[in-house]
Amino acid sequence: MNQQPHSIARPVLKWAGGKGRLLPELLARVPDEFNAYHEPFVGGGALFFALAGQGRIRRAYLSDANAGLIDVYLALRNAVEEVIAALGQHAYEREHYYRVRALRPEALTLPERAARVIYLNKTCYNGLYRENRAGQFNVPFGRYKNPTICDEPNLRAASAVLQGVDIARRRFSTVLDYAQPGNFVYFDPPYHPVSPTANFTTYDRDGFGPDDQRQLRDVFAALADKGVRAMLSNSDMPFVRDLYAGFHIEQLYAARAVNSKANGRGKVAELLICNF
Ligand SMILES: C[S@@+](CC[C@H](N)C(=O)[O-])C[C@H]1O[C@@H](n2cnc3c(N)ncnc32)[C@H](O)[C@@H]1O
Numbered sequence: 001m002n003q004q005p006h007s008i009a010r011p012v013l014k015w016a017g018g019k020g021r022l023l024p025e026l027l028a029r030v031p032d033e034f035n036a037y038h039e040p041f042v043g044g045g046a047l048f049f050a051l052a053g054q055g056r057i058r059r060a061y062l063s064d065a066n067a068g069l070i071d072v073y074l075a076l077r078n079a080v081e082e083v084i085a086a087l088g089q090h091a092y093e094r095e096h097y098y099r100v101r102a103l104r105p106e107a108l109t110l111p112e113r114a115a116r117v118i119y120l121n122k123t124c125y126n127g128l129y130r131e132n133r134a135g136q137f138n139v140p141f142g143r144y145k146n147p148t149i150c151d152e153p154n155l156r157a158a159s160a161v162l163q164g165v166d167i168a169r170r171r172f173s174t175v176l177d178y179a180q181p182g183n184f185v186y187f188d189p190p191y192h193p194v195s196p197t198a199n200f201t202t203y204d205r206d207g208f209g210p211d212d213q214r215q216l217r218d219v220f221a222a223l224a225d226k227g228v229r230a231m232l233s234n235s236d237m238p239f240v241r242d243l244y245a246g247f248h249i250e251q252l253y254a255a256r257a258v259n260s261k262a263n264g265r266g267k268v269a270e271l272l273i274c275n276f
Pocket residue numbers: 015016017018019020040041042043044045046047063064065066069170171172173188189190191203204207208
């Protein structure tokens with residue numbers, strides 16, 4: 001892949017659970033040398049773009065269960081100019097927003113689908129992509145001063161670092177089939193909820209429950225047996241600490257973007273777990 005992009009690419013999408021605020025902590029713990037990088041819950045891909053900007057990625061495999069998200073990365077890799085042209089058809093305007101939101105992705109080309117997801121992400125309420133049980137994007141129109149719908153330099157920079165990258169929609173567990181000894185995997189799954197009312201685990205129509213968390217732990221352990229180094233983020237909850245007992249667990253504090261309490265300085269603990 002392109003080792004020296006013309007400019008550093010930043011994440012293209014704002015995504016629930018984005019890791020921007022924890023980047024220095026994460027970057028410091030990534031091994032100096034690894035021959036391929038895997039991100040099976042890629043989301044906004046904050047760590048991937050940061051590592052790519054540092055020239056630390058030789059080969060990469062990015063995947064996620066969310067089809068719209070994968071469309072964005074595939075289209076940027078294969079047809080960035082068509083994505084830019086398709087974004088040119090969109091405007092920050094309420095009626096246009098609801099028309100675009102109602103479009104069926106199946107009826108669009110790949111660059112049009114990618115432009116639709118990017119446009120909705122930049123103009124929707126809170127800037128967070130969320131789907132209902134039927135897999136439809138259902139977030140209302142958001143209030144912004146003058147949102148940048150098409151950041152051409154960044155889209156081209158993202159396209160440059162995505163050249164040669166393996167991008168696919170698939171479940172996280174398949175990483176066991178293709179990760180090789182000497183590779184490095186970063187898992188940023190939907191977090192185990194911090195309270196019974198915190199309903200932030202349903203990122204897609206399939207949801208992500210305790211059984212998925214257990215399967216993820218088994219994959220994490222199996223990778224260690226295979227000689228694949230893996231790092232994983234999750235919430236600081238007893239269930240998570242129990243699952244990963246025996247692995248190296250650290251507590252990190254992230255500044256929170258939303259709902260920050262004035263007195264608590266908006267810091268919330270989470271866990272970073274390594275199998276190496
Ligand atoms: C916490 S987000 C990732 C955040 C990302 N690292 C970032 O920096 O923005 C979790 C992701 O897991 C995906 N996901 C949910 N269930 C999955 C599964 N079974 N397999 C793979 N991905 C899944 C969601 O679509 C979502 O994008």
